[in-house]
Amino acid sequence: MKLLFSHENRLVVGNIRNVLDAAGIDTVYRNEFSGGGIGEVSPFDAWLEIWLPSEVDYPRAAALIAAAQQSDESPDWHCRSCGERNTAVFELCWNCQLERPDEAGADDA
Ligand SMILES: [Zn+2]
Numbered sequence: 001m002k003l004l005f006s007h008e009n010r011l012v013v014g015n016i017r018n019v020l021d022a023a024g025i026d027t028v029y030r031n032e033f034s035g036g037g038i039g040e041v042s043p044f045d046a047w048l049e050i051w052l053p054s055e056v057d058y059p060r061a062a063a064l065i066a067a068a069q070q071s072d073e074s075p076d077w078h079c080r081s082c083g084e085r086n087t088a089v090f091e092l093c094w095n096c097q098l099e100r101p102d103e104a105g106a107d108d109a
Pocket residue numbers: 079080081082083084093094095096097098
């Protein structure tokens with residue numbers, strides 16, 4: 001098992017996992033259920049992690065993650081509801097889970 005990715009924001013981790021799933025790469029979550037125990041553990045212990053059972057997949061998985069996190073094509077977008085800034089990899093606002101608007105328009109607000 002190899003640790004592939006970890007992030008404090010579960011939506012980011014879920015998004016990365018979707019990318020890996022779509023590519024047919026097997027992944028395992030760690031800390032998936034530790035969210036309920038916050039207060040007992042330090043915030044870092046509760047970070048959701050993606051582990052790779054088969055290290056053979058690592059180069060491909062790492063490349064997919066890098067591509068997923070790169071948002072050259074798509075600019076960051078601002079949530080219409082709460083105004084938080086979201087990177088292009090997010091389909092939902094990380095803060096309030098509102099869906100990304102179709103037009104990830106320019107800063108005309
Ligand atoms: Zn929002």
